[in-house]
């Protein structure tokens with residue numbers, strides 16, 4: 001689990017928008033960019049190149 005304080009300061013590196021934390025998928029989701037950033041061992045990988053494209 002990520003700490004709330006950390007989530008509060010994290011933004012999407014592409015659009016600087018807020019992210020949604022998907023606990024079960026261990027991803028941080030930017031709906032504006034339709035990207036999901038992976039979280040590895042409680043460390044968010046905030047790189048567009050590492051993000052997964054999503055369609056919702």
Ligand SMILES: [Zn+2]
Nearest residue numbers: 012015030033
């Ligand atoms: Zn974004």
